[in-house]
Amino acid sequence: MPMTEALNSLRKISHWIDGKTTLGISGHSGKVWDPAYGVQQATVDFANVSEVDAAVASSKAAFVQWRSTPIARRTEILFKMRELVHRNQLEIAKTISGEHGKTVADATGEVARGLENIEFACGVAQLLKGGFSEQVSRGIDVYQIRQPLGPVAGITPFNFPGMVPMWMFANAIACGNTFVLKPSEKDPSVSILLAELWAEAGLPPGVFNVVQGDRVAVDRLLEHPDIRAISFVGSTPIAKYIYETGTKNGKRVQALGGAKNHMLVLPDADVGMAADAAISAAFGSAGERCMAISVIVAVGDIADPLIEAIRIRMPKIKVGPGLEEGNEMGPLISKEHRDRVASYIGGANDEGARVLVDGRSEPVCQSSSGYFLGTSLIDNLKPGMKVYDDEIFGPVLGVVRVKTYDEGLKLINDHPYGNGTAIFTRDGGVARQFQFDVNVGMVGINVPIPVPVSYYSFGGWKASLFGDLHMYGPDGIQFYTKTKVVTSRWPDPATSRIDLGFPKNS
Numbered sequence: 001m002p003m004t005e006a007l008n009s010l011r012k013i014s015h016w017i018d019g020k021t022t023l024g025i026s027g028h029s030g031k032v033w034d035p036a037y038g039v040q041q042a043t044v045d046f047a048n049v050s051e052v053d054a055a056v057a058s059s060k061a062a063f064v065q066w067r068s069t070p071i072a073r074r075t076e077i078l079f080k081m082r083e084l085v086h087r088n089q090l091e092i093a094k095t096i097s098g099e100h101g102k103t104v105a106d107a108t109g110e111v112a113r114g115l116e117n118i119e120f121a122c123g124v125a126q127l128l129k130g131g132f133s134e135q136v137s138r139g140i141d142v143y144q145i146r147q148p149l150g151p152v153a154g155i156t157p158f159n160f161p162g163m164v165p166m167w168m169f170a171n172a173i174a175c176g177n178t179f180v181l182k183p184s185e186k187d188p189s190v191s192i193l194l195a196e197l198w199a200e201a202g203l204p205p206g207v208f209n210v211v212q213g214d215r216v217a218v219d220r221l222l223e224h225p226d227i228r229a230i231s232f233v234g235s236t237p238i239a240k241y242i243y244e245t246g247t248k249n250g251k252r253v254q255a256l257g258g259a260k261n262h263m264l265v266l267p268d269a270d271v272g273m274a275a276d277a278a279i280s281a282a283f284g285s286a287g288e289r290c291m292a293i294s295v296i297v298a299v300g301d302i303a304d305p306l307i308e309a310i311r312i313r314m315p316k317i318k319v320g321p322g323l324e325e326g327n328e329m330g331p332l333i334s335k336e337h338r339d340r341v342a343s344y345i346g347g348a349n350d351e352g353a354r355v356l357v358d359g360r361s362e363p364v365c366q367s368s369s370g371y372f373l374g375t376s377l378i379d380n381l382k383p384g385m386k387v388y389d390d391e392i393f394g395p396v397l398g399v400v401r402v403k404t405y406d407e408g409l410k411l412i413n414d415h416p417y418g419n420g421t422a423i424f425t426r427d428g429g430v431a432r433q434f435q436f437d438v439n440v441g442m443v444g445i446n447v448p449i450p451v452p453v454s455y456y457s458f459g460g461w462k463a464s465l466f467g468d469l470h471m472y473g474p475d476g477i478q479f480y481t482k483t484k485v486v487t488s489r490w491p492d493p494a495t496s497r498i499d500l501g502f503p504k505n506s
Helices: 003-008 049-066 071-087 089-100 104-121 163-174 189-201 215-223 236-248 271-287 300-316 335-351 363-367 405-414 428-437 473-479
Strands: 011-013 015-017 020-022 029-034 039-045 131-137 140-148 151-155 178-182 208-210 229-233 252-256 261-265 293-299 354-357 376-379 396-402 420-424 442-445 481-488
Touching: 011 189, 015 049, 015 189, 029 089, 039 089, 049 151, 049 178, 049 208, 049 215, 071 089, 071 104, 071 163, 071 189, 089 104, 089 189, 104 163, 151 163, 151 215, 163 178, 163 189, 163 229, 163 473, 178 215, 189 208, 215 236, 229 236, 236 252, 261 271, 261 405, 271 293, 271 300, 271 396, 271 420, 293 300, 293 405, 300 354, 300 376, 300 396, 335 354, 335 376, 335 396, 396 405, 405 428, 420 428, 428 442, 473 481
Parallel strands: 011 039, 151 178, 151 229, 178 208, 229 252, 261 293, 261 420, 293 396, 376 396, 420 442
Antiparallel strands: 015 020, 015 208, 029 039, 131 140, 140 481, 354 376
């Protein structure tokens, strides 16, 4: 097939505005790659300012009716959406796998964890209940109600194109807001699939809109006067930019940033269990998770047997295209990102670390045009090394050796990121002390990836979060609503009088 004809036959991914697919008019587009084979599989329209404005205008118009929609009707639609996502879980997972590269099994797990957030939002009638205080003064009652903000927006990352939008839009829509999604341009198809499911569930046009694009779309959402709040997940530099720009424009912002998650392994830990956990948490989704374990902090004599246990397990990981059955780890998202991750491995020895397993020698890296990188293990990491300090976001596991628990705790607390951490030990007292001492937002005790269930909230500390509230769960309800306090007295002419003094509750 001639090159021009091949390009013309590519799928085209566009926007979803006012309840239907809307073709782009900007003339700008991006390439969507198949990371398993290194070929372009689609083009995605990039919105200009007027297209973003159209999506926001649709959201603003829909908000008037949606916020007035009875909670029972909203809940009915949410339950239908929950059923549709559950029924189409495999199709969603395959769509994710085909553009991101993660295995279908991994993508299915992503959808399942996202689905939990829709299930949580189905309980919105209970979640929006306010408080009531009777007779705070003579004949006066006071009560608090929660009301939606208006049109809100979510800017989501490439690594979880299905789950992270569900973190955001489920609570936002349940609370009576309308939602504009700007997904990653690297794997945008699932956003349109979710929009179609919302429409099938009976969500009115305009309540959920999708604008594809790049920084032009992001900046317009950040400055648009009708967008009341922004939710973001991505790298720390961009999260900081999102937070500063959004708040400067008067918006609520929750911006989740990067991570460098440490796993503290004490001498009494079960070596086999710790090794299994480290491999699972470090190399799942090719390490492209903000909750991936990227550093083991080995205390005392456990370092050598733990490293050996990890080394003998690593060759058993089957690397290959995510859509092929039996593979356990797929490619990275792009050639540029693969090469960036590989550069950390290449520079580790020069920094004084020791590369024990080099993922660049993985056979599929040599035989495939896809963006593959095998698993890597690097010993003797220390603060100040780029391979230790930076968020690598790939299948690279480092080891820091320390002598004591206190030294390991200080290492974790001193790192600028504070997203997730874990401790592996048989000592309950030490584990409890660790959860008390550590300055990290999410903690696992013999659990390597402590992503909270949907009825808690997800978020880190330090440079891993910009904003006051974490994502989904109770914090999500609080983020997407504003409280109104009503002080009420019904007319009683017999007690009416003029009083210029400050009101007293008596």
